[in-house]
Amino acid sequence: MADKTMTAPEVVARLRSGMTLGIGGWGSRRKPLALVREILRSDLRDLTVVSYGGPDVGLLCAAGKIRKLVFGFVSLDSIPLDPHFRAARQSGRIEVAEYDEGMLQWGLYAASLRLPFLPTRAGLGSDVLTVNPELRTVADPYGGGEELLAMPALPLDAALVHLHRADTAGNAQCLGPDPYFDDLFCGAAEHAFVSCERIVPTARLTEDAHPATLVVRRLAVEGVVEAPGGAHFTSCAPDYPRDEAYQKEYADAARSPAAWEAFHHRYLTGDGHHRTPGHHGEGQPV
Amino acid sequence: MSDATRAEICAVACAEAFRGSGEILASAFGTAPTLGVRLARATFAPDLLLTDGEARLVQGTWPLGAAPDGPVEGHASFRTIFDLVWSGRRHAMMVPTQIDAHGNVNISAIGPYDAPEVQLVGVRGAPGNTLCHPVSYWVPRHSTRVFVPRVDMVCGVGTAAAAAVGRAARHHDLRRVVTDLAVLDFAPTTGTLRLVSVHPGVSAEDVVARTGCPLVIEGDIPATRLPTAAELRLIREVIDPAGLRDKEIAA
Structure with missing residues (x-):
């Protein structure tokens, strides 16, 4: 089997400005923020983003990466509204296609089944x-x-999702309460990229977990990135909960351009990972 | 004379919206509805299914703000919840930012759509919920800002709009609107908001004064029923010992 492991910069190098990008997770839960952070570092722009929106949307809005958002909601869960998304909408900076959240699922499902x-x-x-x-x-x-x-149908040029475990071939495992719609995002995409807390040998995936936890199959996946803490500051239960303090700093950064600049700079350094030591990696139940 | 607070009366009124709902998923947003569905299941609506806010269906009665401690009786991922929505086996109580006389509800955006004055959360599941299964609403602060002549964006579909859809909207079923002042429903003849009861200490005139859209008022309006002693005990000792209800509705 092909080894599909790559780095986050290698994933982003395969993306192009103007692409339609699906982002997995839900609200402020299990968002592929390590990959989103890499987009923030890149020259990509004019993206169409399809998302059950959380801080992925707010971060990309604040960084001016989004031309159009396809969404049903944007929420930070413990903070009901994302102020960066609100600012982008209220200034008229982004175009939107707003659908019922079930319609969004149907659009991704249709694309994954090649139905119009x-x-x-x-x-x-x-x-x-x-x-x-x-x-x-x-x-x-x-x-x-x-x-x-x-x-x-909502066909995607690329999908980005973050799961708990994966093997090098792209079989990916959800150990949390809900796979959300990550498999549909991958199925609807021309190019799907999975980041995960840990890459493990295939046999390890089902040593302690039911095969039903293997929600994304390698045939749908182009690249796998090992990104411990890759959903931080959103929740990635059971590996780690949402970093509420960090999320509040993120939300507060919408107060002024200077506050955003400061947060943005610190966020891009990857500082967030070091604020909650031990929240990922070894010692966690698999 | 009952010593029930307004918040407790509201919680029971929310619970009452689920009386007779049967064996369906009860979804509640806001404190009083969350309290209400747990109260309803613990008393007169034992067949309701409740989630833990994630993907577990859980039995038992647990406090607001705490993790459930009852047995897990099922798994319902958000995808399964969508299936349940579309199957009709659900009754949701949502919180409108704006609602009009026909029960059109806005939770998406206020002002011009291309650059709203106030961007809210988005339509969420309101369009599908209202077309597919029973829906009720909870308004924690009854005011002319919430009850408006016309909502800026129709997210939850009202009675007239559903009638215009025709047969595909045959499962449309708006039940109740519970507020901090009163209980409302929709008059069958006009499909518009009707006053069902006023909470003790509130007059029909008070409700009209704080409602920015027409309200059907037929005859003398009774008072919303008071919680029973057993309900008060459940609210105060089991479901909301921390008093979160008083943060939503002042005592």
């Missing part, structure tokens, strides 16, 4: 149709009389 659309009730009667005038409805061809929303 999937029908749903979600969105009908709401202003989701007003603000996305390209959306169309489709009549039940079997005569049931229902006119449903045809959620278009």
